[in-house]
Amino acid sequence: MNKTLSPYVNRDLSWVEFNRRVLEEAHDPGNPLLERAKFLAIVSSNLDEFMSVRVAGIQDQIKAGYTKRDFTGYSPAGLWKRLMKRTDQMVGDQYRTYREVLRGLAKEGLCFRGIAELNPHQLKVVDEYFFDIVFPVLTPMAVDQSRPFPLLHSKELYLAVLLGRDAQTELEEEPFFAIVQVPSILQRFIQVPGRVNSKKHEFVLLEELIERHINTLFNGYTTIAVDPFRLTRNADLTLNEEGAEDLLEEIEKELRRRRWGLPVRLEYCKDMHPYSLQMLKEELEQGENTFEIDGPLDLSFLMRFAGSLEGYEHLKYPRIESVYPHEFEETDDMFAVIRQEDVLLYHPYESFDAVSDFVMDAAQDPNVLAIKMTLYRVSGQSALVQALALAAESGKQVTVVVELKARFDEERNIAWARQLEKAGCHVVYGLVGLKTHAKITLVVRREQGMLRRYVHVGTGNYNDSTAKLYTDIGLFTCHPVIGADASALFNEITGYSSPYEWKAFGVAPTDLKPKLFGLIDREKTHAASGQPARIIAKMNSLSHQEMIDKLYEASNAGVQIELIIRGVCCLRPGVPGLSENIRVISIVDRFLEHSRIMYFHNGGEEEVYLSSADWMTRNLTRRIELMSPVFNPRLRDTLKNILQMNLDDNQKARELQSNGNYERVVTDREPLRSQFHASNIPIWKN
Template sequence: MADKKMPYYNRELSWMDFNARVLEEATKRENPLMERLRFLAITGSNLDEFFMVRVAGVKAQVNSGYKPKDTFDLTPQELLKELEEKTHVFMEKQYSCLSRSIVPALEKQGICFLSCEEMDSQQLDYISQYFKEVLFPVLTPLAVDNSRPFPLLANKSLNLAVYLKSKEKEKKGDDKCFAIVQVPGILPRFLELPCEGGRAFTLLEDIIMHKLDELFELHDIKAACPFRVTRDSDMSIDEESEDFMSEMKKSIKRRKRGRPVRLELPAKCDKNLKSFLIDMLKIKKNEIYELAGPLDLTFLSKFAGIKGCENLCFKPISPVAPADFWGYDDIFAAIRDKDRMVHHPYESFDCVVKFIEQAAEDEDVLAIKQTLYRVSGNSPIIAALIKAAENGKQVTVLVELKARFDEENNINWAQKLEKAGCHVIYGLYGLKTHCKIALVVRREEDGICRYLHLGTGNYNDSTAKIYTDVGLFTCNPQYGADASSLFNVITGYSRPPEYQHFAVAPHGLRSFFKQRIQLETENAKKGLPCGITAKVNSLVDPEIIGLLYEASCAGVPVRLVVRGICCLIPGLPEVSENIEVISIVGQLLEHSRVFRFENAGNPKIYMGSADWMPRNLDRRVELVFPIEDEDLKQRAFSIMEMLLNDNTNARKMLPDKSYQHVTHRGKPALSAQQAFYKDAQERLKARQHVEHDSPLIPIHTADEAT
């Protein structure tokens, strides 16, 4: 067990530092302008979820008097104070970035946002027509008085608070009168205006505020302002309920009624409206965030995609056909010949979809088993699984209903799969199933063959275009046996087996990593080749951190690529001198998890779904698998080395817990993401050249391969 006095950086504060790195990308003038807006929107979306889950959780701990078990971490009271200070400063930086840097840059490009006071007569006529024809029929003004209580406002919805006075002078008690108008989330947040020279836009809430007198004809409008409430959205679920699906639906509804944890207001909010909202929402003053700009910056993500501004965006990374499958018309034949590796999004996710689609149509395929954690809204994987069931295949799908904020989507898919005749499992009691695995059982001339796809990312064709992940296809019989055992544990009452190749949580993954790290420590003490290289999204687990500190003290070089939260502190004398941590934040979201251990000169490399967090090691079904094919091992090694050599998007974590950009130091600029994209293109061209005279038909068309 790790030393209780060991250096440990609080996970929530570390997460705030990660979001600050994303915000840095929004401030970078070398990034394309619309991408800077997109990064700013991401920081807003990230912060929303952080408040809904993490900050809400800390507040709950404070209210319940919870005391942390680990003496090296902050108390909830200490943490909440730091978080509130840090988030106020962070949100000020968000709006400073928008108003002082991005808005002037947009104006230089001839793009501006106008308030109604700044519009010319043609533009005012245009918004009047829009209000009359589109907005007015959708709006529902809600008076708040003795007979009409303050409405239950949806989490994260944008609303207007209106302070009114009656025009009927003889009416008694007309001192203060209030109403709420919800800004319709169903309509676009911004509207393009007619404009001579350049492009002009306005926000929906500005149009509504300009036209409030048409909604409240019997009153004078004294003041109005937008506001936004973020609610506690962490779900409590009774997993012993007889109807788990029904319990999930109830929990989702409860989430919408959670206690407010943040109120966002404009900096110049009328004092009467502010008092009214504080009173109605029972919000504390330190939970109020007064902002110098439009509320809810997440809309900027859609704005960044407006037509006509493609030159202000990153050059898209358009996935190419995977070189490993080039020249094959039969995906099973390709996998029979050799293990195959695909690196997304540089190489197309289509091969994963085609793996399931071909299995659905293949007469020799008997069964398909797959885990689904997050899938897209119009998932071709789901469509293929439904087709497989309709074709008489035995289809078993684990749909994780507890995938946070994807619960409703997953419930809908689970119901559709069930109706099609698939066997649907909702996950295991007390655990989330987070592993990424698809198993196809096929009848062949020499007997039954099991084909596998094992991945680091979700079976989601949408996120596969922006998340970096790695997938392995194999029909190795030992991997197949492990896969069957894993599915038997998930779907039945099987005891967790002794896997031949897989390391699986919650019963064997912690001990696997512990043994591997300790082995490197022992090798260092014996003077044998040693080293640990790992890429994860988050490093939080105290025991793993303690073991890495011990390895460092023994002389093991530890190189870590940690995108987000990192509770380990590198570079501390006599603790972590041999540990370096970098974080890569760039055009794509780094999502793959990869682990390399030098193993006394016979290096081993593993990939999988698990981060180094207690939840992944102890409370989830996770899968980590080895790469054993020699060619693929070398490719996996090169992926890790490329990431470690990035000097464009990489930031190094310093002993004081701050991050600084990795400097070029005379070296040419290297973006690992761009290098991987170039490598995918070159590998495909090389295969196309070799296969030029081959009569085989490629899986992908030439158009898809460019």
């Protein structure tokens, strides 16, 4: 290969390319207009998290004087410069796409107006809205010798206000400076009354309405300039778990400290007044970490906008109704169905209600003695939490492993933990230094004088909201080997237990990586003996150097490797002498591809696994993760069908090139869009 080209793609640069693929969906005229608006919102939300976590970490390294290069060849300073350049280019493209989408929406009668474009009647209505609803919640914050620069919250929208006294011009003396927060509790877009004989729906942005009335907050002063800006802070938690007497209390303290995290990005509107910009840069100590935005800051409001409109179904994806799994449709006894045969669920095409019903049935069943469950990210109104509380209140042994360190869900998980404890559940916060990311439920039931274990393992969180938006797999089984491993896993998390010899599971951080390496080595052995050897792996991200090297070894041994990786991929495929037998595709479409499925040909004795883990360093070494085999041959075939459907996608799949770029898959085959194809359940469910 090219000697100047690293055998690895940098993780953070790969993430930028992933977010660019999301942006491509916003730009794609083949997608409905309101869905394109949603993709624009996702690009903004993704970038917020990337800046507050990944870029923040790189900046911490630079400030600490860390200069060592990572395994992809980048120093922190060199990587930061490259990321800023790429991100700046992407944001420019995002706002060009935003203007294009707005033009398309205007043709459909959905128009964002500037305040100056409103007629007198419309102005009267929005002015009344301002004085009745907006004005009472606004707080002007002056900055002068007696009032220091205020604490600015991360990812909130603010207005920088420059003021003069009465008829003073900005050249006579230094202007006065103040800040007004645009209240996030109010909707960012405001619908105004339609014009006479017009069917158009018109909207104005909240910050523009506040700007129109800014003088009402500063009586006796003349407004010189009003400019929106936004700050992103370092949001990574730094916990001393070993020294913390109460982990829940320690995390609550860290969440409060997060508000004071160091600034990592300043966004401001194009043509901002130079005095205001200089003031912000000095006070926030932001020199190069700035982005000039040609349009409204923070396009994430488009997600709510697109979801709030009724009567514009032609501008949205056709509705896909999740169906209740047919295996459970005509029964009141889910346990009897699972005893007869394992059941596989494919979300969002099949309803997550089946998982909630399983836990609720267990809570109400007098023969159920114990329920054990891991919770990583839970929705705001979780039926699962209600069922677990009910089970505890009825005297069952209920153990819940709540991961308090699930980033940006810490506060919600603290609330759930307290609620479950009050109900009588035994709540465990996992092991020191490790996030519990495994997705598993164990139900112990008394049947005919013996105990039987029922298990649900999944690739996604126990979250009924994201189950409608993410593609994930769940497995119900009462296989005794899986049941025994499930009990051992909970014992290791909640108590003292010597290392366990897993019969079926692969469990991180101790066993999963060696198990995966063994499965890959087995394919190498088959290839060396002249037998067909094949690996298909579907996941969110691949960035672990040892795992990449192991896949390179397998490729060189003749193993055919196909990877379906939605996001970050640090492996370079198709490089002669290194990875010529590896193909990598990424599918970005209507739903977030989230399932982790692994297939190994094994000389014809095929094996398929479901997992909670991506092949990243954090998953394989710093988290409690789970990989479970699928023993049922029919369900293995179902999962193979799903994998092949992804591999055959020639509408929303992009293939990773050896230079690190992604190109759309182009074939002369009949068009196949895997996510839409999957809605026809008989295709993949035998």
